[in-house]
Amino acid sequence: MKLLNEFYNKSCKLKYESYKQISSHITLIDNFFENFKSAKNFFINRDKWECISYQNHFKPGYESIFPDWVGRSLMEKFILDNNIIDDINSYVIVCNFFYNQYLLWSLSNSSYYPHIDSTPDDDAVEYVCLINLNDIPISTNFYTYKNQECSSIEMRKDFCKYNKDISKELLDYYGKENITNEEVKIFLDKKQDLKVKLHREVEYKSNQAIVYPSNIFHSPNITQEFTKDNPRSALRITFWRKV
Numbered sequence: 001m002k003l004l005n006e007f008y009n010k011s012c013k014l015k016y017e018s019y020k021q022i023s024s025h026i027t028l029i030d031n032f033f034e035n036f037k038s039a040k041n042f043f044i045n046r047d048k049w050e051c052i053s054y055q056n057h058f059k060p061g062y063e064s065i066f067p068d069w070v071g072r073s074l075m076e077k078f079i080l081d082n083n084i085i086d087d088i089n090s091y092v093i094v095c096n097f098f099y100n101q102y103l104l105w106s107l108s109n110s111s112y113y114p115h116i117d118s119t120p121d122d123d124a125v126e127y128v129c130l131i132n133l134n135d136i137p138i139s140t141n142f143y144t145y146k147n148q149e150c151s152s153i154e155m156r157k158d159f160c161k162y163n164k165d166i167s168k169e170l171l172d173y174y175g176k177e178n179i180t181n182e183e184v185k186i187f188l189d190k191k192q193d194l195k196v197k198l199h200r201e202v203e204y205k206s207n208q209a210i211v212y213p214s215n216i217f218h219s220p221n222i223t224q225e226f227t228k229d230n231p232r233s234a235l236r237i238t239f240w241r242k243v
Contacts, residue, residue, distance in 0.1 A: 008042060011041070116151045127212065148217075151216075169187075
């Protein structure tokens, strides 16, 4: 029987030593893997699942799924270096392959409107680490909603209602259900008194990672060069951090 463990251990050794604080919420990790090419080949060449609406979220593209312990092993040094108390049973890791799609499922899977992945509970916050597996820089857009960068449980309800209202306005504006990414941009640019505002765009290079709380308003910046045959490849690790 041929197992992946030895291949993973050999291909995906860590190198990172330094961290760059972009804001109180956002951190960059330099030189994540010792051998970027071998780590990239390991993660992007696994079996892939197409993202579909039945999964109940709005990822565009396809993904590969890995054992949770892989995510924990990759983040362990970051956790120790930064004195973080994590929930060791909370790790989830996938490799996302995003690309520009002509028609959108919702505002949330455009590159021009934010979403949140979770909200904090009483004693923990979920964090996301994205590792750039492309040979070019990629970026994530961060937003404010009503001048707030992060959502609380109470704000999430308000944000969800606002999303429904804006989505209805979008459909009414074009008079059709099949909306393109570019049409979303045109609509939002013309929208008066939009409560969502782009706050910053953070770029991260090949073999660089970004870490942020999943209740921050954000969206992946899926630029035109990313197609189904040349997707935006990023390793995504989530974990819960105890407060």
